[in-house]
Amino acid sequence: MSAAMPATAMGTIAPRPRQQRIERFAGLSFVFPAFVLLVVIDIVPLLVLLYLSFTNYELGALSSKFVGLDNFRKTLVDPVFRRSLGNTFVYVAIVLPAAVGLALLVAVLLHGRRRSRSFYEVVYFLPVTSTLIAMATVWQFLLHPSLGPVNGVLRALGFHEIGFLSEPSYVLPTLAAIGVWHLIGFNMVLFLAGLSAIPRDLYEAAEIDGCRSGIDRFLTITWPLLGPTTMFVIVTTSITAFKVFDTVAVMTRGGPMGASEVLLYAIYLEGYQYFHMGYAAALTLVFLVFVLIFSVAQTFALDRRVHY
Amino acid sequence: MASVELRGVGKSFGNVEVLTGIDLDIADGEFLTLVGASGCGKSTLLRIIAGLETQSTGSVLIGGAPVDHLRPHERRVAMVFQSYALYPHMRVFGNIALPLVMSRLRLFDRLPLLRLLSPRRRRIMPEIAREVRAVAEQLQIGALLDRRPAQLSGGQRQRVALGRAMVRRPAAFLMDEPLSNLDAKLRVHMRSELADLHARLGATFIYVTHDQIEAMTMSNRVAMMDNGVILQLGRPGELYARPASVKVAQFIGTPTINLLPARVNADRNVELFGMPLPIRVRQPAGAALTLGLRPEAIVAAPPGASPRNGQVPLFGRLHRSENLGAEHILHVDLAAPASGTVTCKVQSDPGDVVDSARNLALLFSPAACHVFDADGRRVADTDTAGAAIDAGVPMRAVSP
Numbered sequence: 001m002s003a004a005m006p007a008t009a010m011g012t013i014a015p016r017p018r019q020q021r022i023e024r025f026a027g028l029s030f031v032f033p034a035f036v037l038l039v040v041i042d043i044v045p046l047l048v049l050l051y052l053s054f055t056n057y058e059l060g061a062l063s064s065k066f067v068g069l070d071n072f073r074k075t076l077v078d079p080v081f082r083r084s085l086g087n088t089f090v091y092v093a094i095v096l097p098a099a100v101g102l103a104l105l106v107a108v109l110l111h112g113r114r115r116s117r118s119f120y121e122v123v124y125f126l127p128v129t130s131t132l133i134a135m136a137t138v139w140q141f142l143l144h145p146s147l148g149p150v151n152g153v154l155r156a157l158g159f160h161e162i163g164f165l166s167e168p169s170y171v172l173p174t175l176a177a178i179g180v181w182h183l184i185g186f187n188m189v190l191f192l193a194g195l196s197a198i199p200r201d202l203y204e205a206a207e208i209d210g211c212r213s214g215i216d217r218f219l220t221i222t223w224p225l226l227g228p229t230t231m232f233v234i235v236t237t238s239i240t241a242f243k244v245f246d247t248v249a250v251m252t253r254g255g256p257m258g259a260s261e262v263l264l265y266a267i268y269l270e271g272y273q274y275f276h277m278g279y280a281a282a283l284t285l286v287f288l289v290f291v292l293i294f295s296v297a298q299t300f301a302l303d304r305r306v307h308y
Numbered sequence: 309m310a311s312v313e314l315r316g317v318g319k320s321f322g323n324v325e326v327l328t329g330i331d332l333d334i335a336d337g338e339f340l341t342l343v344g345a346s347g348c349g350k351s352t353l354l355r356i357i358a359g360l361e362t363q364s365t366g367s368v369l370i371g372g373a374p375v376d377h378l379r380p381h382e383r384r385v386a387m388v389f390q391s392y393a394l395y396p397h398m399r400v401f402g403n404i405a406l407p408l409v410m411s412r413l414r415l416f417d418r419l420p421l422l423r424l425l426s427p428r429r430r431r432i433m434p435e436i437a438r439e440v441r442a443v444a445e446q447l448q449i450g451a452l453l454d455r456r457p458a459q460l461s462g463g464q465r466q467r468v469a470l471g472r473a474m475v476r477r478p479a480a481f482l483m484d485e486p487l488s489n490l491d492a493k494l495r496v497h498m499r500s501e502l503a504d505l506h507a508r509l510g511a512t513f514i515y516v517t518h519d520q521i522e523a524m525t526m527s528n529r530v531a532m533m534d535n536g537v538i539l540q541l542g543r544p545g546e547l548y549a550r551p552a553s554v555k556v557a558q559f560i561g562t563p564t565i566n567l568l569p570a571r572v573n574a575d576r577n578v579e580l581f582g583m584p585l586p587i588r589v590r591q592p593a594g595a596a597l598t599l600g601l602r603p604e605a606i607v608a609a610p611p612g613a614s615p616r617n618g619q620v621p622l623f624g625r626l627h628r629s630e631n632l633g634a635e636h637i638l639h640v641d642l643a644a645p646a647s648g649t650v651t652c653k654v655q656s657d658p659g660d661v662v663d664s665a666r667n668l669a670l671l672f673s674p675a676a677c678h679v680f681d682a683d684g685r686r687v688a689d690t691d692t693a694g695a696a697i698d699a700g701v702p703m704r705a706v707s708p
Contacts (some may be wrong), residue, residue: 201393205362209472210381211408219418220406223396 052281094176103187125185168259193292194229235298310371326650344533529548554684600678606652
């Protein structure tokens with residue numbers, strides 16, 4: 001304090017009020033464009049969505065009525081919504097472990113390769129670069145009961161053909177398999193990045209300390225040190241899986257008998273097929289809450305793991 | 309504890325030969341240092357002993373038995389890495405315990421979750437904990453067992469790495485530049501601690517460093533390596549006092565040894581800048597030689613001072629001096645007929661010896677000279693008239 005006093009008295013170190021005002025103004029004007037974008041792109045639509053969810057607005061209607069929490073009450077009893085929520089969770093439950101586990105396996109296997117690594121990386125990454133809607137059409141052909149090569153192979157092997165997309169009990173696993181196929185490449189790249197960040201020294205130290213097998217090395221070094229990567233992959237994968245839409249819209253349209261109705265597709269139907277904008281807005285809010293839960297889980301889990 | 313022997317160990321990566329025919333016997337309980345500039349193959353040699361790298365030729369024996377077919381952990385060696393290679397996700401306890409956990413528990417006892425069901429683990433873990441504590445106490449890190457490596461200072465990490473090596477009571481400790489990540493002060497401290505540890509454990513230490521001071525201060529013997537071969541193997545004092553080649557002479561000792569061009573004159577004496585020195589050699593007359601003169605073997609004197617006790621004078625002009633507190637490093641440009649720059653280390657103020665034109669005389673005893681032939685090898689039979697041949701005692705640099 002005593003050292004700062006004379007400097008303040010001389011007025012050389014403490015900024016003068018005018019200077020302070022200019023700095024404040026400059027700072028705010030730098031923040032302003034980003035703030036406007038945030039408001040226009042995120043906050044205003046969110047508020048509009050919130051407002052719509054309390055009304056019975058229908059697309060094209062000239063007037064709408066404020067209905068309070070009616071839309072949300074309806075979600076609790078709406079069989080379509082409950083079915084699509086259940087289906088979505090089943091879909092996530094299949095895609096999440098498979099897309100994370102297989103991607104980790106592929107990454108660990110590829111990490112040891114030298115010359116063939118880039119070839120396999122491209123092969124596994126190709127589905128990520130493709131447009132899922134276009135690929136869904138291709139899958140539809142591949143899985144076609146009579147024309148598709150997959151059933152052709154099954155027939156040739158003496159099995160019955162399988163209605164992958166027409167059998168209610170098969171349709172979700174089939175869609176999940178396509179979802180996994182589409183996600184593995186991306187997750188693999190994330191895991192490969194995580195693997196390259198593990199120092200080679202650690203594996204050598206582990207080898208000297210008695211880690212004999214690949215399982216020992218994986219359990220002692222690889223898996224724990226991939227923790228942060230895995231957490232990130234799990235969260236992004238679950239959000240992506242939760243948003244499943246393209247394959248359903250192109251291949252099954254929620255069928256057969258609602259067996260592949262999922263949350264986003266239900267919202268799409270309510271909003272753009274039945275024009276129930278108010279109800280669709282309420283469903284969207286529910287959807288956002290789930291995504292928010294995943295994101296919050298990520299933030300907390302990642303924060304807890306930054307100790308090294 | 310065990311001896312380590314290397315028999316004709318060689319290693320090449322493709323066409324590049326990094327180690328050639330290394331033969332080395334390291335006695336049980338010895339502290340041997342492999343020293344050399346980076347890229348000389350010393351780390352590769354250490355990694356071959358550890359089993360992290362496979363040699364192209366030759367054989368490694370630990371405790372008299374060949375270990376070439378054994379995996380690293382089966383060789384019963386422990387290694388301390390330059391980066392310490394501590395497991396960042398484990399606490400200090402886990403880091404030190406890992407070698408014991410790996411050797412005493414089966415895979416089932418170590419699996420996540422399933423291990424909670426293992427009675428064997430419950431029986432063995434307290435033993436391991438006891439041994440880990442004992443080692444931690446020895447290294448004075450007993451209070452840190454619950455910390456993670458990221459929460460430790462460099463010196464503490466170093467001790468944890470040592471603890472992880474000690475806990476398995478290895479046949480030999482292999483250390484790959486363990487002090488190079490520490491700051492200068494801590495490095496000096498850990499140097500003496502490592503030497504103490506070696507004395508206390510009585511274990512075989514093989515220590516790799518590029519720092520000649522570490523090599524000189526801690527080891528029983530030093531192996532100086534260059535270009536994949538051992539240039540000289542001997543006690544630290546030997547490498548300093550009787551370097552086998554110019555390269556060894558240049559590497560050991562600070563400041564670096566002065567190398568002056570010389571030749572053999574008609575009387576078979578060494579001739580330096582046209583001045584015959586009383587050093588007899590067997591090389592033919594006219595052969596080129598290199599004369600090595602340690603900076604600390606030179607005495608700075610005023611230009612007019614008369615040499616005593618057979619000292620030989622060189623004259624020059626003070627170019628620059630560095631004050632190290634207790635001593636001064638002088639860089640002197642030699643005056644004709646001599647040429648070149650000579651570094652010398654003196655304890656007096658350079659102002660006391662130079663004249664107004666910064667001229668001074670450098671006096672040295674021919675007995676303190678190291679003579680090397682044209683290929684850089686030490687000329688074995690030098691004979692100085694009068695003065696004792698034993699160059700093992702370096703002359704102290706004292707101004708007259």
